Amino acid sequence: MPSDSKHEDRPQPEPHGAEAATGSEAAASALPAPGLLTPLPVLLRWVILFILSFAIAGGLFLAHIPGALLLGPMVAAILVATNGARLSVHRYPYIFAHSLIGCIIARSIDLGTLATVADDWVIFLAIVLSIIGASTLFGYLMAKADVLPGTTAIWGTSAGAASAMVLMAEAHGGDPRLVAFMQYLRVAFVATGASLVAAFVFNAEGGATKAVIWFPETDWLDLALTLAAALAAASVAARFRIPAGTMLLPLIVTTTLHVMGYITLQLPEWLLALGYGVIGWRIGLSFTRRILRHAAGALPQIVGSILVLMAFCGGMAFLLWSLHDIDPLTAYLATSPGGLDSIAIIAATTPVDMSFIMALQTMRLILIILIGPPISDFVARRVAKG
Numbered sequence: 001m002p003s004d005s006k007h008e009d010r011p012q013p014e015p016h017g018a019e020a021a022t023g024s025e026a027a028a029s030a031l032p033a034p035g036l037l038t039p040l041p042v043l044l045r046w047v048i049l050f051i052l053s054f055a056i057a058g059g060l061f062l063a064h065i066p067g068a069l070l071l072g073p074m075v076a077a078i079l080v081a082t083n084g085a086r087l088s089v090h091r092y093p094y095i096f097a098h099s100l101i102g103c104i105i106a107r108s109i110d111l112g113t114l115a116t117v118a119d120d121w122v123i124f125l126a127i128v129l130s131i132i133g134a135s136t137l138f139g140y141l142m143a144k145a146d147v148l149p150g151t152t153a154i155w156g157t158s159a160g161a162a163s164a165m166v167l168m169a170e171a172h173g174g175d176p177r178l179v180a181f182m183q184y185l186r187v188a189f190v191a192t193g194a195s196l197v198a199a200f201v202f203n204a205e206g207g208a209t210k211a212v213i214w215f216p217e218t219d220w221l222d223l224a225l226t227l228a229a230a231l232a233a234a235s236v237a238a239r240f241r242i243p244a245g246t247m248l249l250p251l252i253v254t255t256t257l258h259v260m261g262y263i264t265l266q267l268p269e270w271l272l273a274l275g276y277g278v279i280g281w282r283i284g285l286s287f288t289r290r291i292l293r294h295a296a297g298a299l300p301q302i303v304g305s306i307l308v309l310m311a312f313c314g315g316m317a318f319l320l321w322s323l324h325d326i327d328p329l330t331a332y333l334a335t336s337p338g339g340l341d342s343i344a345i346i347a348a349t350t351p352v353d354m355s356f357i358m359a360l361q362t363m364r365l366i367l368i369i370l371i372g373p374p375i376s377d378f379v380a381r382r383v384a385k386g
Helices: 017-022 023-031 040-061 068-081 092-108 110-119 121-144 154-155 162-171 176-201 222-238 244-261 269-284 289-324 330-336 339-349 354-385
Strands: none
Touching: 017 040, 040 068, 040 162, 040 176, 040 269, 068 176, 068 269, 068 339, 068 354, 092 244, 092 269, 092 339, 110 121, 110 289, 110 330, 110 354, 121 154, 121 289, 121 354, 162 269, 162 354, 176 269, 176 289, 176 330, 176 339, 269 339, 289 330, 330 339, 330 354, 339 354
């Protein structure tokens, strides 16, 4: 999922009265198309989104689907967004949710697992580079086939670094709206696919099969210290626009403080549920009807490229499992092409080696941030030259 917290299709205030009558066509076209929910008060739209999220997440939770608290809000947000809700997640709740995911990962850090990754770093690096290479190849083929205008496909198929890809696409004549749509669609597909694979292929059970204590006895001082450290780190990352820093910097800071004995990480389930919901809303609210219509002509090819990339990553997971005896579900989640936060949430609700998953996912993210834009830039120039 992109680290930049600004919504790609953030709705503007709705015009009223004479102002609406005299508004420019450009301003009108910037809004998502009106729908069933558009005439309703904003507060009521949020209430509908919350109730729908609670209902869907509850159903998935009772069905033991891993990541139910992420998938439910995401599906609910897609439904309301495509019916004219015109809502968006503010950057501050999103940064807060990202910092919580960093704390979840910090809580599960296993130094022994990280040592294993360090020992075999060449193999893991090769797997990550293979995933980056595959996504670049798919983008190149789609661009050569003129599936999408200009070089849009190259930036849209990148397996991560979404915010950078949107900016690069605009600078090179691509369509930033389509690039943002492709990136969010990939995150939605990967999150849904990973959850379903965990549930129905590997029979991993989440949700109601485990006795979840939503309101456990909490040391409020430890909780306050945990949140203070995480939010301070996330604020620094947001201030300096560190890619994915609103999750990675809290991970580093809270892990360090926890290992040194300064804080005990307190993460009650009710708080994590709120964080999962915010991230699900962030993904789902990007799918407005205007964006879907804009991408409709190329939707089969876009979905096809995502599914092929997911299958390729599944092949990489098979190699990890067969060559290194890595648990197959752990290998699958570790090689899934993002987003990092979605995979972290699903991993946290399934019996897997989260340290290993996050080590490979973080390696993928860092490499894409470092080499993704230059590679895509090179391929885009090759395509432009014919």
